[in-house]
Amino acid sequence: MHIPQALTIAGSDSGGGAGIQADLKTFQELGVYGMSVITAITAQNTAGVQGVYPIELEGVVTQLHSIGDDLQPAAIKTGMLFSADIIHEVAIAVRQYQWNTLVIDPVMVAKGGSVLLQQQAIQALIRELLPLAAVITPNVPEAELLTGSTIHTLKEREQAARQLVQMGARAAVIKGGHDTSTPQAMDVLFDGKQFHYVEYPRVDTPHTHGTGCTYSAAMTAELAKGNGLLQAVQTAKAFVHAAIEDGLGIGSVHGPTNHFAYRQRRAVR
Numbered sequence: 647m648h649i650p651q652a653l654t655i656a657g658s659d660s661g662g663g664a665g666i667q668a669d670l671k672t673f674q675e676l677g678v679y680g681m682s683v684i685t686a687i688t689a690q691n692t693a694g695v696q697g698v699y700p701i702e703l704e705g706v707v708t709q710l711h712s713i714g715d716d717l718q719p720a721a722i723k724t725g726m727l728f729s730a731d732i733i734h735e736v737a738i739a740v741r742q743y744q745w746n747t748l749v750i751d752p753v754m755v756a757k758g759g760s761v762l763l764q765q766q767a768i769q770a771l772i773r774e775l776l777p778l779a780a781v782i783t784p785n786v787p788e789a790e791l792l793t794g795s796t797i798h799t800l801k802e803r804e805q806a807a808r809q810l811v812q813m814g815a816r817a818a819v820i821k822g823g824h825d826t827s828t829p830q831a832m833d834v835l836f837d838g839k840q841f842h843y844v845e846y847p848r849v850d851t852p853h854t855h856g857t858g859c860t861y862s863a864a865m866t867a868e869l870a871k872g873n874g875l876l877q878a879v880q881t882a883k884a885f886v887h888a889a890i891e892d893g894l895g896i897g898s899v900h901g902p903t904n905h906f907a908y909r910q911r912r913a914v915r
């Protein structure tokens with residue numbers, strides 16, 4: 647039996663809603679065998695981030711080699727990378743092991759404002775990792791920092807997606823989760839040739855902890871199965887929308903999404 651395999655390189659979220667935990671749950675729900683390289687431990691819950699503890703560089707490098715020397719992930723995603731040094735080592739491993747289907751979720755700050763990527767690491771992300779990306783999935787504030795442009799309108803989002811491709815990514819998805827001015831949560835995909843618009847109604851809920859991680863992990867899982875990018879983005883959008891809509895009501899503040907929801911809905915159909 648062939649099981650598609652995927653790798654996440656990201657931070658641990660003790661609360662289980664974002665980071666490595668969200669990624670592995672999403673891989674499993676979509677029928678993909680998940681592996682992980684942990685870059686940092688965060689002490690985190692639905693109220694916020696209580697602590698960030700980066701893994702020492704040698705520990706990250708050894709994990710990368712443990713995977714690359716033995717296992718063959720068909721798709722890889724990055725989430726919280728924290729430092730320029732970690733980004734540098736990840737870029738070396740991506741090239742060495744020819745991890746060509748790379749999804750970059752350029753995680754920079756948690757929803758409560760805690761720093762998950764050091765300021766001086768943004769340039770390393772742009773220079774070293776972005777040119778290796780099959781797709782990069784920033785939200786609007788992340789896209790602004792990566793491109794150096796302010797983004798208010800749809801035209802500006804399209805321009806930013808095009809610019810990220812000019813900067814070396816093969817494709818870019820600019821997410822619309824932060825734009826509460828429209829009733830639709832619309833994401834713009836530029837695949838290097840064309841724009842595609844993937845949207846679902848915005849869900850009025852405080853329980854959106856880990857949406858970005860879950861979305862990019864679902865995309866990675868679908869790419870690991872051999873699906874094309876547009877199909878992967880569409881399935882990922884359906885997955886994260888179900889996860890937001892059927893929120894679990896766990897924790898006291900910004901609860902996690904429901905990683906079971908997409909599979910459970912399909913089972914009852």
Ligand SMILES: Nc1ncnc2c1ncn2[C@@H]1O[C@H](COP(=O)(O)OP(=O)(O)OP(=O)(O)O)[C@@H](O)[C@H]1O
Nearest residue numbers: 785821822823824831847848849856857858859861
């Ligand atoms: N309230 C909502 N209702 C419906 N869809 C949403 C909502 N919030 C976010 N989304 C969708 O969830 C996906 C993840 O986007 P989001 O903008 O939340 O990512 P993010 O800000 O990177 O998340 P994170 O804070 O977890 O890093 C996108 O497809 C976005 O459109």
Ligand SMILES: Cc1ncc(CO)c(N)n1
Nearest residue numbers: 657658659664665726756
């Ligand atoms: C570990 C981790 N990665 C990513 C995010 C962004 O949601 C988070 N809150 N925590």
